Amino acid sequence: MAKKITMIGAGSIVFCKTLLSDILATPALEDSEFALMDLTESKVRSMEAFAKRMLKDNRLPGKVYATLDRREAIRDADFVVIMIQVGGVEAFELDYKIPLKYGVDQCIADSLGPGGVFRGLRTIPVLVDIAREMEAVAKPGAIMLQYSNPMAGNCLALGKASKVSFVGLCHGVQTTLDLIAGYCGVPKEEITYTCGGINHMDWFLRLEHRGRDLYPKLREVFEKPEYYKNEKVRGEVFRHFGYFMTESTGHLSEYVPWFRKNKAALDLYCDEPSFGGESGAYYNWCRTVADKYAEHDPLLDESTKIERRSVEYCSYIMEAVATGKPFRLMGNVRNDGYITNLPAGSCVEVPTFADGAGLHPTFVGDLPPQCAAACMTNINVQILAGEAALNSDPEHIVHAVAMDPLASAVCTLKQIRDMCSEMLEAERMWLPRFQGKRISPKPTISIPKGCRPVDVPLDPALAIGKRFGELVTRKTD
Amino acid sequence: MAKKITMIGAGSIVFCKTLLSDILATPALEDSEFALMDLTESKVRSMEAFAKRMLKDNRLPGKVYATLDRREAIRDADFVVIMIQVGGVEAFELDYKIPLKYGVDQCIADSLGPGGVFRGLRTIPVLVDIAREMEAVAKPGAIMLQYSNPMAGNCLALGKASKVSFVGLCHGVQTTLDLIAGYCGVPKEEITYTCGGINHMDWFLRLEHRGRDLYPKLREVFEKPEYYKNEKVRGEVFRHFGYFMTESTGHLSEYVPWFRKNKAALDLYCDEPSFGGESGAYYNWCRTVADKYAEHDPLLDESTKIERRSVEYCSYIMEAVATGKPFRLMGNVRNDGYITNLPAGSCVEVPTFADGAGLHPTFVGDLPPQCAAACMTNINVQILAGEAALNSDPEHIVHAVAMDPLASAVCTLKQIRDMCSEMLEAERMWLPRFQGKRISPKPTISIPKGCRPVDVPLDPALAIGKRFGELVTRKTD
Amino acid sequence: MAKKITMIGAGSIVFCKTLLSDILATPALEDSEFALMDLTESKVRSMEAFAKRMLKDNRLPGKVYATLDRREAIRDADFVVIMIQVGGVEAFELDYKIPLKYGVDQCIADSLGPGGVFRGLRTIPVLVDIAREMEAVAKPGAIMLQYSNPMAGNCLALGKASKVSFVGLCHGVQTTLDLIAGYCGVPKEEITYTCGGINHMDWFLRLEHRGRDLYPKLREVFEKPEYYKNEKVRGEVFRHFGYFMTESTGHLSEYVPWFRKNKAALDLYCDEPSFGGESGAYYNWCRTVADKYAEHDPLLDESTKIERRSVEYCSYIMEAVATGKPFRLMGNVRNDGYITNLPAGSCVEVPTFADGAGLHPTFVGDLPPQCAAACMTNINVQILAGEAALNSDPEHIVHAVAMDPLASAVCTLKQIRDMCSEMLEAERMWLPRFQGKRISPKPTISIPKGCRPVDVPLDPALAIGKRFGELVTRKTD
């Protein structure tokens, strides 16, 4: 009973190759059939050729084919892996550069903020279409493994629009665990932990090494410059909120209002280079890589040797479903009561088990209230962006960005509206469902000199107070 | 069956006199027994004397007495009306002036922001004590009518700490309705409306005059300078969010991040005098009034004539309970599922009926998502302030203010922590449960020149990308 | 702004005349336009003629017309009143007589049990169609006032199938209150009460006369033969469960398993004539009335004088909506969290307010657990009957009746299945959506003599116990 595994966005060659290698390194999956799908034929053909070499060189029984037809790729699939980037580096440039003109200085710009909102607007309709196709032609119970950002926003919208079984996947938890293990000097495998929150803001609620709480040690080292320096923003949130979480400094600095709203804050907390907080760090990296790949296909030189499985959850989930042996991950799922102080229907990242019967997110309960509050400011944006995308409602684009912690700390409502309008016009080619719709302008209402306002009733409390005051005044004057 | 009505904070003479007059103007309540309680004997005695004159001059059968003993005042009460202000104008001065030093420029400072948080810290323990006393000695089913600010924060904490029947009352809905009626040129009595949200941010979800939607007219006039000028901030939120709400400009400008975080915004939106957005408008007004009253007791000159009932809900609720004739109000209550996209257990302002069986809040359902999101940013603060007050937890004070939309748009986390610490020290005399507790400082971690950060594992995505990039570079260089 | 009031099933002349008279006795409604609709032209024409005489004789400005076209009757309606009986007395005869053959002896047979389930199967699709038509052509916010039984089952299905605003109405609360007032010797108007539960099983959770609990008095009189005799079954449930409720003896005896499952129980508790528990009491009454009306139209002799308004809620609700003056009733509504220990989405009867903004059911909280449990046995049937009706699923008919407290106390599963099958075949003409569907028979599996069962694994606990037992036996034998 070989599995059919569909890779949507297989032209993301680096990431696709990683997952492919992981899956082929898994005995229970080595006879899988891979359908590689992308809109860019050259890339998907290159990927197909490489995958075929991998199978042949490693004498594996699996099969692979490429296609531009997404529905056909999905037909009879057991798993559909999503790694699309709608609009590519071109759209990304707009996501970063237009907000910068309005003072919204993003470091990564793919998850929240104006950049994250517009990435979501481009991506969500495609994900919903894929989910519909899965409902129509994939195997019953087929699972979507969703890797595209904005993770939480995408998955929130997916969870509203479709009943398909899906999980949003990220390696933030695994890499943070590496960091914790290193900082505390204990083997990662011996750490018992529970996370709860949202993607990119998932809090370590329990963190133990063989029954001993690791938090005292972690707090201790984070006061030391040589540790703190690596993660200033994450360190500050840890110091002030009391819990450590999964997002690294550059990215986290965008999700909260305290670190990059002005130069003083940037200088104090976001002064490390690149992903340490630099303006446009991720865009610059992507542009550089894209330019290099445009000149030369990296797969031509890549070894077909199957390596040790990476930390990505993808192959482990598939293995658990195929073998029935349970695997535990932190998955992004629709909040069906798992985190009790975050909204039902939002997307939360919680301990999730995979096994023969599919995906099983588990109950976390209440987050510490300060952690829930911080998540909530992000979920506000995700809900509104989801509404904007699912209903093609341009007003909700403005509302989403108006709720963004960084943009709202920098701009007025009018500036936010103007910025969104400019972005919508610039990115129209990737937003076909907004055709014929625009964000209506709300120009400043200019008040002529000497304008007499219309009468309004006096507030009764003030009125009474005023009368009393006058009484007193009459008497005391 | 005369009712016993207890007034806590009866030294708030202006407001107490208004409610008293309303109640005495109500036939079903004119034989009530009033227990007036305050900590300041002179004021409560003055109030008592005035009330006695009112009863006598109007030949009413009611009875009145003053006491400093709160528990005795509450004994056998049917209704307990709360109008306390813990710390008075002295504490209020600190609520306004300390934050101003940190750049947090408040206009009213009694509901959210650092001022609202500390007013809540001072008030909540007293309210909880009153609720406990009601559970112990008031009539079964006695109702608390709670008028003290921060309304939503106070009521949220009350709803967590006690099962006593209570409702938070404000006249924001009534005065906004006056404004709407005036702007639209229709009689207030003929408007059918439903509100939903939180106190001071309660959205008109339905607004009709004899079956005709009033919103088009309201939108039209708000584009005209002579209407807009009266309510710039409320007007902007209306224009950008699409729904009108109950909070006036000066107050609303504090609850959201867009209007008073810097001079440009202040100049554009908060440039009308006093409650139109001026810095410290409410504090200045209170100080002036307090100074006047200190010189001369205004009740000495006040007429004892019973006037037409005011818009305050208080006497109408008591009348409904006494007569069984239902009365509809917008009440602040614990969210037991009334607004489905705001957290259970938060305090919401929703259509509520009073009748012989008590208080009956009603189901509203989902708010429009942008309205819910805006409320949620305020509820974040209220939840954390409530946790701080109920558990005397100084860290949660910091968390509450860190979530404040205005403070977080202005300050860094460290500045917020320092500001809270300064306020806690200055207001200790009114915060007895924080005795022996302080906000621990989190000084800036200074990184010595040349500090070498400890090694951290490379993010796997970046690692792979890096390797590929190098491959390509090797080839293409 | 005259209201348009649509009466569906206006051929129910007695009831229709009562409601019409109530409405015309209400000043705010006397200019209403009435659309009378029924499938039986003669009856609806007779009703129309009578209504026209009423308007004329009382010099009222209202208008009335009759139609057989339901959609047209509903067009632009403000209120749609439902008083249909699908299948009439003919179907009712089958509802009563077929179950009787299987030992299920019903007294009323219109709300639960096989009779109630089949009445629901006939009615629900019609109600859903009406709701769809209201969504399509009635005024926005139009309200359905639903009087047809099975009340709870019908409304449960309506609440699942449509978002139209509706309330199920019954006079059980009002008449029970009359009974209580009489038994306790206090004026009905002075009783303060709260009910919570389901229609026909709504418990008095609070019952006071001017602040004094009426329960002790009620308990006292119910131990006296002259009071108990009137309501034996209701009295027993009161004695054993501790709360009084809205259903009278004959009807209640069908909803619970203790009173009419065998002759001994019938003789002890259901021995009063007619609605006191007699077999087929309601069917016999309906048949008698129907026969009389067939011979002679009672409206021909009826006075057109407008009488004092009856206890029916209908005209009071309409008045509250028209005037904005709130009215309190016990309404049957979808359980959106009102009763916290009954299922969300079931139909509950709770305090509900009507006013200018429509219908507002209110929060009750947990019922006493024994009351909730009794309601739950009925809700089980209602949910399954609703599923059967909404999905035309014949298996769920069997499941619904299998859960019925009375039928399940009398029959085996096979008997229940056979009974349902016979009823479905007999009533097909009123169940068009079950065309082509039947209840599959499950004949008794006969086990031939000497049949050797296949091997099954031994239960491990028994296996071990057995082994130990043998050990011991070996030793001790």
Added chain:
Amino acid sequence: MAKKITMIGAGSIVFCKTLLSDILATPALEDSEFALMDLTESKVRSMEAFAKRMLKDNRLPGKVYATLDRREAIRDADFVVIMIQVGGVEAFELDYKIPLKYGVDQCIADSLGPGGVFRGLRTIPVLVDIAREMEAVAKPGAIMLQYSNPMAGNCLALGKASKVSFVGLCHGVQTTLDLIAGYCGVPKEEITYTCGGINHMDWFLRLEHRGRDLYPKLREVFEKPEYYKNEKVRGEVFRHFGYFMTESTGHLSEYVPWFRKNKAALDLYCDEPSFGGESGAYYNWCRTVADKYAEHDPLLDESTKIERRSVEYCSYIMEAVATGKPFRLMGNVRNDGYITNLPAGSCVEVPTFADGAGLHPTFVGDLPPQCAAACMTNINVQILAGEAALNSDPEHIVHAVAMDPLASAVCTLKQIRDMCSEMLEAERMWLPRFQGKRISPKPTISIPKGCRPVDVPLDPALAIGKRFGELVTRKTD
């Protein structure tokens, strides 16, 4: 980091020995420390001696000791295993024999019905005490593994009374899976399944062999006498409800009203010997075993050889916690939203994972409505029995049994009350918290001949109908 494992009720030697052997067969647990506790010293000493021999003979590093002091046994425990039987076979005899006098003929009598209710009343207070002791002196996060019946009733009460981490364990799922595997002819290990429901009524919602639905095959064989004969009652429920479940015929026949309420039903469905449906089958078995063990200690002859691990979940859960390797079981847990159409706070049996972070029940969603309805009739009893036990409320004992599907099909309310009263008096020695409390009698109210009932108001519908009828009669007579 050896684990401390506490066994409460270790005098249940057969079962205790099984679990002990399982644990010692688990490498990760072989160094555990066992605290064996029981109230009967002789038995626990015998168990201790046997356990010491096991450790020695198998050269294992574990340690064991016996104690009569429960609190000490629990101190520092990682796991507390419960296998108590309060009142032993003596109380059990009353649970079976008293109801039989009232016509309630139980086969097993330990889970629902009067027997199950009273077993719960005896057991719940002890479980709650143990939970309190765990909260006080066990390791933080210690897990209770609860094996005592009535499983669902006990765990429901535990979940209300304590926040301790617990899971109720049973082997019903495992043995049913053996049966299914045998009937369908596929290896148990290859079956993918999901269950949802309550203990002893847990429905197979998904049942597949390598992706193929097993239900068609299972339905087919259950129509054949040689298969059906083994499980008549379970077979009938399967045939009529469409889903297979975990309870075997004798036990299931007690939980539902259709199979043993009268002789005809018993003859048809409960005619196989012993656990196939015989009256008092389990009591007779327990009595026989107890008598044998009284004569001779079976452990004296038992081999100390460690055998293959049994199907009991106990050792697997402990292994998962100790190693972090996830294990999947069907666990009985508090319903925190796992089954959406069963009440929150009831006890449900759902897929649950154990791992290093403890127990993780998972979301099932809605059960098929007929399955939920059947579970609900049992949960009704469990909730009321739990209230009776937790509040020592004798009325709720009556309510619990009044809701029992079997007792209510057989008895009147009065008979149920009398039966409960007799049981309470007979079992007082094991119900110390009911001291001074009794079930108040409700004697039959005898109505003297010629008793004239007090007047009651006529139902308005009947009144109007009556008047119309008279009108017609006058005309037509």
